[in-house]
Amino acid sequence: MSEETVTEQTHLLKDGAIPYSDENKNSISDNDFTTRSSSNNTVPFRIKVIVLCILLTELCERLTYYSVSANLVLFANTHLGFTNPEAASINFIFTGTGYAIPIISGYIADSFIGQYNTIFGSSLIYIVGSVALVLVAAPYDLPFSTSAQSAFYIGGLAFIAIGTGGIKSNVSPFGADQLKDSGPLLIQRFFSWFYFFINVGSLVSFTAVAYIQQNVSFFYGYMIPAISMALAIIIFISARSYYVVRSPKGSLLIDAVRMMWQGLRVKLCCRDAGARNGRITSIFDYAKQENGGSFESSQVEKIKPLGRVIPVFILIILYWTVYFQMQTTWFIQGESMNLKLGSFKLPAAALSSFDTVSVLVFIPIINYGVYPLYKKIFGRSLTQLQRIGIGMIFASLAMLAAGILEGYRLIDVHENPLPQVVAGSTFNASGNISVLAQIPQFALIGLSEVFTSITGLEYAYSEAPEELKGLIMGLYLLTSGLGSYLGSLIIVIVNAASRNPKVRNSEWIPKDINNGHLDYYCYFLAVFMAANFIIYVLMTTFWYKGEGTESEDNVRIVTSAHEPTAPDLVHTHSKNNYDV
Known part of the structure; x- marks a missing residue:
């Protein structure tokens, strides 16, 4: 099926099925979500190929990305001579750029070259950056100064950020668009599996690859993600003949601004x-x-979803600031704790795998247990905005747990210091507190992901009209980038506010955190996140107050209207959808 000839949806369902579209997404009855048909429960081969290739592409791409970010702070510290605050800021900016680019790539895909070409082109940029990191970490002596190597390394990170940003805003809506006529349940199951594969790639990165980087060599540790990205490109283009590749319809961005x-x-x-x-x-x-304006009502109605999603997206920004503490301040905290498990030395970056494991565990528990139980007790499903808000609560609790742990760690590191070598550098660690004590905070942030991050993807896709899918998905991903930038800014502000010229190492996050107060920083973010949640509840309660359409009811935090949520998509079957 060629890219040039596909301009309409290809109907994949059998006769009598209800095609899923923006026009009828709010007219689907409860029976459509709870009735099972034995005659229509097989996924066509074409759908299997498409879904498998997109999921494997995402797995390989995420493996590459997290393999770079997992030990970025450590590599910047030990190989390039950056301080802890500098390395954390580099990580924040790298992450932020990767999540800021999607709004640009989403617009490019919507307006000019389409999602497929944007994904493919971004992948080529991505692999250039991956190879650059391999060269910087090469075991032979390079004829460059450390500052030149640092510049080359940061340049490689920039290519990777552009590449991953170009893929992010397009790959999930591209996959969902392939299933557009297959019904809402299959589309939402796709998002659940999509996030599941993201975390599989993350798990491999934060365990196996992180171990190789920390205990064998960064050269091999960076070569693996470069190979993985090459594999992602091969897998993605191998299914091109099966994809429905739609021509760009033009973006409504300019009209929206006007x-x-x-x-x-x-x-x-x-x-x-x-x-x-x-x-x-x-x-x-x-x-x-x-x-009193100059636009037709139909034009305005296409744009109005932007007015609903932007306030929600703004209040998700701080959630991502908390989330990205895993790869920055929590990493620094972890490498200053006892990494030994008997005779085995755990890579500090492997602690992020506890977040990944918690996500993989909590997804089925919440989908099969919590959501159906809530619906049974209260007679209605949790709305998308309610689920996002619940995740914010768990994010605040995660920072509270990190602060409590850091308070005990600071006491122990001065009473029982343990010299610990990590990637060739020696850190004074707390001898009596194992790095496994970080598990609760990672589990809590993982639990928050199931509620906020997954639901955010669903919310962005479900609210977007056809001409704005790339843009709105880009806006949602931009919240991650802004959250990361905000994290970098908060570190600068906190250190400036806490610095006392008369007292050495008075900053909350100094070069050596054993002389600082990372616990205060964690408490600050916990309170900040809690305040953000309160504002979120007030905004989502009153922002949509008085909006009476069914579509608007579906996004109101206090609504009791039915919306297809996670328990629907994993616990029941639709007569118009395939089993997956």
Whole structure:
């Protein structure tokens, strides 16, 4: 099936099935989610190939990305001479850029070259950066100074950030679009499996690859992700003949900006312009012709999802700041704890695998247990916004747990110091506190992912009209990037605020955290996250108040309307969907 000839959806369901589209996504009844048909429960071979290739592509890409980020702080410390705050900031900026690029790549895919070409082109950029890191870590002497190697390394990270950003905003909607006519359950199951494979790649990175980097060589530790990225490209293009590759339809981004600007102007100069002609539920409504604007109502309705998702996305930013502590401050905390398990020395980066394992464990528990139990007790499913909010609570608790642990670690490291060599550098660790004590905070952040991160992907995809899928997914991923940038900024602000010129090492996060107060920093983020959650509840409760459509009810945090949630997609079968 060629890219040029595919302009319409290919119907994959048998006769009598209800095709899934934006028009009927809110008209699906409960019976459609609970009735099983024995005559339509086999996944076509084409669908299996598509799903498997996309999931394996994502697994390999995530293995590459996390293999780079897992020990980035350690490599920057031990091989390039960066301090802890500098290395943490590099990690934050690298991560932030990788999540900021998707809004650009989403726009490019929507407007110019399509999702398939954007994914493929980004993959080529990605592998260039991966090879650059292999060269920097090569065991032979390079004819470059340390500063030149640092510049080359950062350049490689930049290529990787651009590559992963280009893939991020397009691969999940590209996969979901392949299943668009297969029904909402199969699409939502795809997102669950998509996230599952992400965490499989993460698990391999934070265990096997991290061990090789820390105990064998960074050269081999960076060669593995480079090979993995090459494999991702091969797997992705191997299924090209099976994909439905749609031509770009153009992005509504420019129209959205014009409507926003016009809506603001009409609202400010003619406050009652729309009150006489109908309800105003969004700033975009002021851009309608009947309300004093110049746009047709149908044009505005396509853009209005932006008005619903942006406030939610803004309040998810701090969640990602907390989440990315795993690869920065929690990593620094972990390498200053006892890494020995008997005669085996655990890689500090392997602690992130506890987050991954918790995600893999909690996904089925929550889908099969918590969600159905909640629906049985309360007679309704948790809405998407409710699930996102629950994840914020667990993120706050994770930082609280990290702060409590750090308080005990600081006491122990001064009473029972343990010289510990990590990747050739010696750290004073707490002799009596094992690094396994970090498991609770990693488990809590993993639990938060199941609620906030997975649901965020579903929310971004389900709210986006066809012409805005790449853009809205890019906006959602941008929250991760902004969260990472915010983390870097918070470290700078916290250290500046806590620095006392008369006291040496007075910063909360100094070069040697044994002389600082990382516990205060963790407590600060825990309180900040809790305050963010309160604002989120107030905003989502009152932002959608008075919006009466069924679509709007589905995203209201206080609604009791039914929406297809995780228990629906893993616990029941639809007569119009395939079993997976």
